[in-house]
Ligand SMILES: Nc1nc2c(ncn2[C@@H]2O[C@H](COP(=O)(O)OP(=O)(O)OP(=O)(O)O)[C@@H](O)[C@H]2O)c(=O)[nH]1
């Protein structure tokens with residue numbers, strides 16, 4: 001069995017199955033392969049010192065002043081979250097920086113005790129400043145700018161972390177870096193001007209405490225970034241070249257039950273709406289071909305402005321990923337969304353995504369009643385022929401399935417295989433056209 005992965009988030013509906021309990025960010029997680037590719041601190045200790053008259057003078061231009069903009073322009077393909085830098089816990093950054101700084105000795109050959117002490121103090125303060133600032137700069141530079149991300153990943157950031165939160169946290173990290181650089185330089189310079197050994201020692205002690213204090217006080221900034229990195233790295237990885245089936249439908253209609261039957265994905269199944277709180281990935285391997293399956297949160301009949309972030313995630317998948325759609329209809333009256341409401345949403349989604357390959361499924365066929373289900377609150381208007389037909393038998397060509405009795409499952413698997421092969425042809429066509 002292949003691992004499946006999922007991204008979950010905190011929606012507006014109470015949830016009983018929370019993941020990533022320690023994270024301050026909406027929940028994202030599960031059985032995820034991590035591909036950390038970047039390590040920080042490769043370029044630390046790139047200090048440049050000027051020794052003037054046996055004393056230390058902090059150089060005007062440190063690397064920290066030259067925070068470069070990443071080369072701009074190209075939109076990344078999917079997979080940016082797997083390339084995020086590893087963020088070290090703030091306590092580790094501070095501990096390592098202090099250890100390294102305190103090991104710095106004065107420049108050799110300074111005979112005068114006061115000069116030697118102030119040279120050592122200034123060098124240690126400068127080193128501490130850099131050991132703290134360089135990792136922060138690395139993060140700010142290597143977390144991708146949202147504008148260069150694939151639109152799907154951009155939506156994931158907005159919907160899982162909250163609008164603007166990603167930029168805010170990176171902004172806070174940069175602000176902390178700037179503060180450390182400024183305070184570090186100020187104290188190194190003060191130490192370099194000390195007139196006695198004792199004064200130099202005091203200034204060093206004072207400077208170390210000050211820098212350490214600021215960093216410790218602002219450690220939440222780094223912990224927030226760490227949470228973001230964990231959440232984003234745990235998101236399911238979708239390969240755009242592999243045909244993907246996306247299960248869509250109202251909440252509680254049986255989407256996840258079908259994902260379990262069709263693929264390696266093992267989403268939670270419960271008899272209440274919005275059990276699925278994120279995008280879950282599973283795989284199907286058929287005749288040595290590998291396909292992807294995504295489970296999605298349910299869609300209710302309502303205006304886009306009123307949709308919760310869970311529903312918006314589903315729409316993000318449909319809008320930004322070239323998936324085939326397996327649309328699930330529950331006409332048994334069990335799911336909590338009336339057939340007429342399901343019909344409205346179904347028509348809206350079908351009109352909105354006409355280019356997606358499509359297959360309809362009527363679920364829970366074991367509960368299917370001969371008389372069409374009409375909710376007490378809805379209007380059984382006999383003049384609405386299309387709706388009446390939908391209530392009775394679902395959309396034309398729909399496959400009837402039951403995961404309880406296994407009715408229709410073989411037919412469904414064949415239908416899905418055919419659909420995914422068509423999707424594969426579509427992907428190949430697009431690639432060929434691009435090559436031409
Ligand atoms: N009798 C019967 N019950 C089913 C069938 N398929 C699913 N169910 C039940 O329907 C309920 C909802 O199933 P899920 O698979 O969680 O539905 P979902 O569409 O993924 O729900 P959300 O994630 O909340 O949108 C569960 O109690 C399932 O046991 C079926 O074929 N027959």
Ligand SMILES: [Mg+2]
Nearest residue numbers: 255256275276
């Ligand atoms: Mg579900």
